[in-house]
Amino acid sequence: MKSKQLNEIISRENIDDIFKVISTNEIGVESTFDDIKGSEYFALLKYLIRNGFIDETYADYMTYFYETSLSRVDKTFLRSITDRRAKEYTFKLDNPSRIIDRLRLVDFAQEEILNFDLFQHLLKSNNISNSLQIFLNHLKNTKDFKFVGQFFDTKREVSNFVKYLNTEWPEMLSNAIKESNLTDKQIRLYSIYTFYYSDENNIRIIDEEKALSDYISKCADYLDIESPDIQKLIHGLRLLKISFVRIDNAKLELLEAVYSNCLYEINFDNLKLMLKKFYPVNEDEEIHHKNYTLVLSQPDSHLANYVNGNIDKYVDVILSNSNGKINDEESVALRILNNETIKLDQKESYLKLLQTSITSIVDVGDKDLWILLLKNNLVKYTEENIIEYFGYRESLDDNLISLINKDMSKLDFRRIKNNYDEEKVEKFFNASLVSNELFNYKYREILTTLDYKLNNLNIVGIPEEKLCILIQEDILEMHVENLLFLRKHYPNQVLDFIEKNLKEYVNLIAYDDFKIDELLEVLSWNVEDNIKLRLLEFTSDSISIVEKGYSTQVIKYILSNNFDSNDYYYLFSTYEEWDDEIKQLIEELAVKLEELSVAIADTKNVSKKLLEKLITSKELEDNIKIDIFISSFPNLDKETCKGYLDLLGFKKFIKLFEERSRPQFEKNEVNSKLLDAFKQRNWISDYQDNINKAGYYKVIRKT
Incomplete structure (x- = not known):
C-alpha cells in the first residue's frame, strides 16, 4: 500500500470510507475534519484527489513557490527534534x-539530530564547523558506535568522515577494537581509511594505547586490500611500527612493500612466506633445517638485513622450528657462533642441533663453545683442532679424548708441530703420556709423531701396555734413573726396556746398578756375545749352563768364571757333545773338583771318554784316579773296565774276567778297593785272605 499513489488506492467501493477518516491525537482528542467536509469545495477536493491532481505531497509542492519554505519532510524532521521524537x-x-x-547549536547535541543526510551535508565542508564539532562530540559523548557503524557502511563522505571523527573522537577506533563495537570488517576498513585520510599526529594519538597497532599486527588478512594506496598504507604501518604476526591472502604489491619495510614479525610462518615469495625456495625441509643458509643466500636482501638486525629473536625461531636438526653451511654456522649479539645459551642450543662440522675450531671465537663443539662431534678430526683445544683446556678432558679416539684416521703431529709454541706442544705430550683413556694405537700415534723423548720417568700408574709403547717406540730413554724407576714401579717392563736399549744398558750399567737376574735374561737372548761377556764381568756368581743354549764363548767364560758346581753332573754326562775347548775346560774343572769321585758316582752315564781323560790325566794322583775308576763301576761294562784297568796299570785285574785264571792279589788298600768294586758289580762272588800264601787275597769266583 505504501508504494501506491493515493488515487490508486481510492475506488468506488471505499471512497466514502476513506473520506470518513477520524484522527486521534496524543491526548486522545478525536478530529473528524467536519470543517473541511462541510466546505462547498469538499466535492472538488475529492475529485482532485481521486484523479491524482493532488496528493499527500501537495504541501511540499507549494513550497516551490516560496524560496525559504521547508518541505513537509524537512518540517517533520525539525518537528521530531523539537518534539524529542527521533526519526530513523x-x-x-x-x-x-x-x-x-x-537549528540551534544546542540542537546538534541531541540524539534526534542523528540523520545520515544531515551528517553527510555537515561533512562536506573543508573544515569542522561548530555544528559538525558538536555533532561529532555528541557521538563521542554518547559512544554511539551504532550510528558511526551504519553511516560508515553508507560510504558517504568517507575521507572527511574518517578525518573529522578521528580528530574529535580519536579513541573511537581503539574502543571499537577493544570492545568489538564495530564489526571486524568495519574496523579493518576504517583503520585503512585512517591511514589514508588522517595526519601523522592524529594517527599517533589514535594508537596511544597500542590497540590499533596490536589489532593490525594480529590481523592475518589485513593486506588483502583491493587497489590499495600502498604509499599511504606503508607510511601509516611504519608510523605505528606494525609487525604482522601472520600474513594471509596479501596482494603481492602490498606484500612486497611490507617485506621491503620489514613490517612483519620474525616468526617461522613469516620467514617461510618471505623465502617462498622472494627467494627461489620451495622445499619445506630446507626451510626447517637450513633456514639461515637460505636467508644469507641473498646477503643484501631485505630479509637478510632484517634477520641480521634481529638475530637473537631469529635464532630462537629457528631453534624452535628446526625439527631436531640444523644443516647450515659451515660459514653460516660460524656467523651464528661468532655473533656477539646472540646469547651464549642460544649458541649452545644451536650447537646441540647442528649437524655441520667445523673445519677449524679457532674459527669459533667464543672458546666457551669449544667444549660443546667437541661434545657434539662438530669439530673436524685434525691435529690442529686437537692442539688448539688442548691449549684452551690445558688438559686431555673427556671431550678431547673422545675426539681423538673416535676416528681411525692416523694422527701425525710432525706436520704442524712447529706451528705452535713449544711449551704448549710439550704440555700436550706430557698430558698424553699419562692418559690411560686414550686408545693404545692413538697413544702411539700422538707420542711418536710429537717426537719427544722421556729421559726422566717419574710417573706411577701408566698401564703396562702403554709403557710398552713408550719402550718399543724409543720414547723412554735408557738412563740409570729410568731403569731404577722401572725396577721399582714397573718390574714387568724392565727386561723389555733393556732389550730395546741393550747397548745403552751395557754402556751405562755399573756394579751398583747391576742385577744378576737381568744378566741371566740377557744371556738367553740372541744378541752379540761381547754384550753378554761385558755383563758377565760384573759378577762372579755361579751361573748354570744346563740346557741354556749359550754360545761356546759364553759357556767358556761362565765355566771359567761363574761355574755352577751343580752343573758337574750335566757336564760329565754331555762331555762328548762339546767342542774341544769346552772339553778341555770340563776336564780342568773335574781335576779341580775335590770330591770328583763322588760327583762321578752320582752322575748317570758319565762320558767314557771323560773318564778315560781323567784316568790318564797327569794332573790327578793315582789314588784319585782309582777312586774315579771305582766310582764309575756301576756304569761300566766289562770291556770298558778292562780298558781302564789297562790304563791304570792294573792288568792283573783283567784276568778276573778270564774263567780259567786264578789271580792272587797282594793285600793292600788299593787292591782291597778294587776287589770290593768287582764284588759290588757282581763280577766276583767274594775275596778273602789266601791261607796258602800269606799277604795275598784269594778271589772266589761266581759259580
Whole structure:
C-alpha cells in the first residue's frame, strides 16, 4: 500500500470510507475534519484527489513557490527534534542546508539530530564547523558506535568522515577494537581509511594505547586490500611500527612493500612466506633445517638485513622450528657462533642441533663453545683442532679424548708441530703420556709423531701396555734413573726396556746398578756375545749352563768364571757333545773338583771318554784316579773296565774276567778297593785272605 499513489488506492467501493477518516491525537482528542467536509469545495477536493491532481505531497509542492519554505519532510524532521521524537537515521531530508539554518547549536547535541543526510551535508565542508564539532562530540559523548557503524557502511563522505571523527573522537577506533563495537570488517576498513585520510599526529594519538597497532599486527588478512594506496598504507604501518604476526591472502604489491619495510614479525610462518615469495625456495625441509643458509643466500636482501638486525629473536625461531636438526653451511654456522649479539645459551642450543662440522675450531671465537663443539662431534678430526683445544683446556678432558679416539684416521703431529709454541706442544705430550683413556694405537700415534723423548720417568700408574709403547717406540730413554724407576714401579717392563736399549744398558750399567737376574735374561737372548761377556764381568756368581743354549764363548767364560758346581753332573754326562775347548775346560774343572769321585758316582752315564781323560790325566794322583775308576763301576761294562784297568796299570785285574785264571792279589788298600768294586758289580762272588800264601787275597769266583 505504501508504494501506491493515493488515487490508486481510492475506488468506488471505499471512497466514502476513506473520506470518513477520524484522527486521534496524543491526548486522545478525536478530529473528524467536519470543517473541511462541510466546505462547498469538499466535492472538488475529492475529485482532485481521486484523479491524482493532488496528493499527500501537495504541501511540499507549494513550497516551490516560496524560496525559504521547508518541505513537509524537512518540517517533520525539525518537528521530531523539537518534539524529542527521533526519526530513523535514514530519514530522507530534502534540503539539509535549510534545516541546518533553522537549528540551534544546542540542537546538534541531541540524539534526534542523528540523520545520515544531515551528517553527510555537515561533512562536506573543508573544515569542522561548530555544528559538525558538536555533532561529532555528541557521538563521542554518547559512544554511539551504532550510528558511526551504519553511516560508515553508507560510504558517504568517507575521507572527511574518517578525518573529522578521528580528530574529535580519536579513541573511537581503539574502543571499537577493544570492545568489538564495530564489526571486524568495519574496523579493518576504517583503520585503512585512517591511514589514508588522517595526519601523522592524529594517527599517533589514535594508537596511544597500542590497540590499533596490536589489532593490525594480529590481523592475518589485513593486506588483502583491493587497489590499495600502498604509499599511504606503508607510511601509516611504519608510523605505528606494525609487525604482522601472520600474513594471509596479501596482494603481492602490498606484500612486497611490507617485506621491503620489514613490517612483519620474525616468526617461522613469516620467514617461510618471505623465502617462498622472494627467494627461489620451495622445499619445506630446507626451510626447517637450513633456514639461515637460505636467508644469507641473498646477503643484501631485505630479509637478510632484517634477520641480521634481529638475530637473537631469529635464532630462537629457528631453534624452535628446526625439527631436531640444523644443516647450515659451515660459514653460516660460524656467523651464528661468532655473533656477539646472540646469547651464549642460544649458541649452545644451536650447537646441540647442528649437524655441520667445523673445519677449524679457532674459527669459533667464543672458546666457551669449544667444549660443546667437541661434545657434539662438530669439530673436524685434525691435529690442529686437537692442539688448539688442548691449549684452551690445558688438559686431555673427556671431550678431547673422545675426539681423538673416535676416528681411525692416523694422527701425525710432525706436520704442524712447529706451528705452535713449544711449551704448549710439550704440555700436550706430557698430558698424553699419562692418559690411560686414550686408545693404545692413538697413544702411539700422538707420542711418536710429537717426537719427544722421556729421559726422566717419574710417573706411577701408566698401564703396562702403554709403557710398552713408550719402550718399543724409543720414547723412554735408557738412563740409570729410568731403569731404577722401572725396577721399582714397573718390574714387568724392565727386561723389555733393556732389550730395546741393550747397548745403552751395557754402556751405562755399573756394579751398583747391576742385577744378576737381568744378566741371566740377557744371556738367553740372541744378541752379540761381547754384550753378554761385558755383563758377565760384573759378577762372579755361579751361573748354570744346563740346557741354556749359550754360545761356546759364553759357556767358556761362565765355566771359567761363574761355574755352577751343580752343573758337574750335566757336564760329565754331555762331555762328548762339546767342542774341544769346552772339553778341555770340563776336564780342568773335574781335576779341580775335590770330591770328583763322588760327583762321578752320582752322575748317570758319565762320558767314557771323560773318564778315560781323567784316568790318564797327569794332573790327578793315582789314588784319585782309582777312586774315579771305582766310582764309575756301576756304569761300566766289562770291556770298558778292562780298558781302564789297562790304563791304570792294573792288568792283573783283567784276568778276573778270564774263567780259567786264578789271580792272587797282594793285600793292600788299593787292591782291597778294587776287589770290593768287582764284588759290588757282581763280577766276583767274594775275596778273602789266601791261607796258602800269606799277604795275598784269594778271589772266589761266581759259580
